[in-house]
Amino acid sequence: MVRGVSRRVIVVKPEQPALFEQAIFLVRDYNAPRGDMVREACRIANSYLPRRRRSRRKADGLSLLAGFCTGALLIGTIWAMTALVL
DSSP states (O other): OOSSSSOOEOOOOOOEEOOOSSHHHHHEESSOOOOOOHHHHHHHHHHHHHHEEEEEEEHHHHHHHHHHHHHHHHHHHHHHHHHHOO
């Protein structure tokens, strides 16, 4: 509940609104430089956004390919062993 108290407000809107649409910061220290406050608010808001990890996607693709090849080799080996036994 707000009772007519005047406060400085910084509203940060992310470039990609994946997690939140906007972040609102109520500033307590009126003596701090505006640029520093905006920079700090942007830093805090960006820390909540998911990071892009392109190298992890490549690793996932490589692990998928390695798993597929391992499974194919295992099935081929089992098939060859049963074919030789019968």
